[in-house]
Amino acid sequence: MNRDPVADARAVVAELFPQARWALLAGSVTTADRTAGSDLDIVVLLPDGDPQAPHRDSRLFREWPVELFVHDSQTLDQYRSREVPGRRPALHQMVAMGIPLVGDPAQWQAASIAVLAAGPAPLTDPERESQRYAMTDRIDDLTHARDPGERTVIAAAVWVAIAELALLDARHWVGHGKWLLRELRDHDTALADRWLSAHGDAAAIESLAREVLDAAGGPLFAGYHVLGERPTKLGKGFA
Secondary structure (H helix, E strand, C coil): CCCCHHHHHHHHHHHHCCCCCEEEEECHHHCCCCCCCCCEEEEEECCCCCCCCCEEEEEEECCEEEEEEEECHHHHHHHHHHHHHHCCCHHHHHHHHCEEEECCCHHHHHHHHHHHHHCCCCCCHHHHHHHHHHHHHHHHHHHHCCCHHHHHHHHHHHHHHHHHHHHHHCCCCCCCCHHHHHHHHHHCHHHHHHHHHHCCCHHHHHHHHHHHHHHCCCCCCCCCCCCCCCCCCCCCCCC
């Protein structure tokens, strides 16, 4: 693949967003992990109040799959701030690691770098209990599954949950898809290797799940109690 992703990404921005304050190219296409299927992930900052902000757009350009994340300063702040409580900072990562295409995103990049370096907030007690309860329930389902198909599906769900709980318990950012593995490797390469080795082996998954759950405080079922929420306004009900 001899195409220049930076030049082509810059052309996308010039064609679609000549008014952009800045834009940057993010994702694996800018790294040694680039593959034939890598796309151009482009974050674009428009002038404040631009009616095109915010939106996300997927398209093809010069045979590249392109993902556009378009904002003005208010919406970019809003969307980035939403990621922090959920501990999955995808937009912060794109901004922090992106290659500038036009304009100067340095201030924004510095802010995202600082957020990523600080790490997520530790789990609150209710959050930790929720995580422990959920993993306890998943392990119970896996232990007692009798249908081979169901056991396969449950094991796959538990396998993903193992990585998420290990990261949350360690006060580490969590990711989706390949970023889940990347974050786990960043946290603990030995655990990441064991996690990968357990894939497809229900017994190994169950064993690792119990280990990670114990480290997070142990199983939780009896005594788990969560208050629900009442609607702030009652509807008219049924006639």
